[in-house]
Amino acid sequence: MPKKILVTGATGFLGRSLVQHFCTLPDTLVVAPLRNINTTLPDKVEKTYLSDIDGSTDWSESLIGVDTVVHAAARVHVMHEDRMQSIDKFRAVNVKGTLRLADQAAQAGVKRFIYISSIKVNGESTAFGRAFSADDIPNPLDAYGVSKYEAEQQLMQLAETGTIEVVIIRPVLIYGPGVGANFQQMMRWLVKGIPLPFGAVRNLRSLVSLDNVVDLVSTCVNHPRAANQVFVVSDGEDLSTTQLMQRLITYLGVRTWLIPVPVAVLMFIAGLMRRGAVAQRLFGSLQVDIKKNLELLGWRPPFSLNDGLKATAEHFLESRKQ
Template sequence: MSRKILVTGATGFLGKALIRRFCNLSNTSVVAPVRNMDGDFPEVVSRIYIPSIDSGTDWTESLSGVDVVVHTAARVHVAGEDSAQFLEKFRAINVQGTLNLARQAVQAGVRRFIFISTIKVNGEITSPGCAFLADDIPKPMGPYAISKFEAEQGLLELANTGAIEVVIVRPVLIYGAGVGANFQQMMHLLKKGVPLPFGAVSNSRSFVSLENVTDLIETCIDHPCAVNQVFLVSDNSDLSTTQLMRRLITYLEVKTWLMPVPVGLLIFLASLMGRRSIAQRLFGSLQVDISKNQQLLGWTPPVSLDDALSRTVRHFLDARRS
């Protein structure tokens, strides 16, 4: 039986990986709404021009014959947009844009809508050993997380009418081949081999590889027990910042000394420089419990954290050489 999957955010880090994965599934065709028709996609992918995502976007052509929507597109969090004044900008895309797509998906007869949310809906930080659960009371902070939570609520209200099946996935930080942003910057910094003051960080953070998050999303396409559920996703192996850096140093094959500077001093210095949010990510804990995935879906991460980190570093080094 053939099926058709629409993937929004097709040019993003996660979106591109999902399209590659779905193109390898039997009896599956993929639709990619894009703003630039010149993007590099497999020939089997149907590209449809969508200039923007908001409450007025017309999805008629994109949704024709589609069975499942995987919605990864969003206005993402960027530094400096944490104040309430930016909330309406996030809502325009992440809430109104999402719900407009979902309502049109209902009209088009789409069976299932998979929404890629964020762990920030649960909150920003956990106490060591007290991991977030998928069914915890959400505590979103900041306009990005609030907008994602409001979109989740709207989708579940739609699902409760029986008009469409909804699955919500809240990933932690995603890494993998081609990762950018802070993870890439960390590898660049470690590759330089200069001493760094991160040798005494004893926090605990969850991460998820591109292979594992796409595997869970693929599982959620058809699994009957995924209907109208929220899932957290990680590699199920937590690391401190110091442990993560030491692993990366090993795979980068560099000699970088991580000096054991007290974390309290580092947090104080970061605050003086206006880098409190960066300090929270480096020194705070954020753990998730993914036991619900095993219980409902029979799903566990197929790729180990160390294998995924090794592949990420190899790709990073290959890209530097080329």
């Protein structure tokens, strides 16, 4: 009998790739709950429709016959939002909405619930050379990270009842063809060919390609030892911001000079411009240790960081021609 997988967030950066991957597997059916009836997805996807995700969402139609739920939908960071209002909005979607889905999934007989969380549950940065692991004590610092951690806690409480298995995956920054936000902006800077003051950044950051996240999720759908575990995920190779830009320059085929300006000077300027959060991502370290994935699941990243960066750069260049 075919395995039926429900993927939430099917129109998002990660969700769309998950749907496309599961559609290629034999004896696998994919269900995608959507808000827009005009959304384009592969023909074999079973579409259902719902309103906003919160503590009152009715998932019953979407869950009929489902074996596994992959919950990738979430409320993500919104700029210039009141903090107290923000945490309530994050909790409505990321905590109450998640638990509503998990409770109804358990009642519907779903065997496994895979929750796409965030490395922000661990914290915002690491000391140089000291990586976060999946079993570290969580230390979320912003509203998004707090909401993700609260959802994790309640999911694990549900798992303890024995009604459903839970797998939690905390990705670092996900990149890949079609990536947006800061990663896309970085490539836009580089292709302009103007000198950039990022030639002396000696931090270390973990990244993860879209393909590697999808592969780990797919592994966790069936692996018996994934049940009720937390995993962090990366490409298994860490880079400084300077090294990242140097590799992107190569794959983008551009000539851009990275000027070796001291990081202390850049941090001072960022502070004056009130861009401290952006500076932290550019100049701070955030590393993860994925050895638990290998030890428990026998999983290692099947795609190299260089492969991922090359595919991302090529897609970016191609999209600029359209």
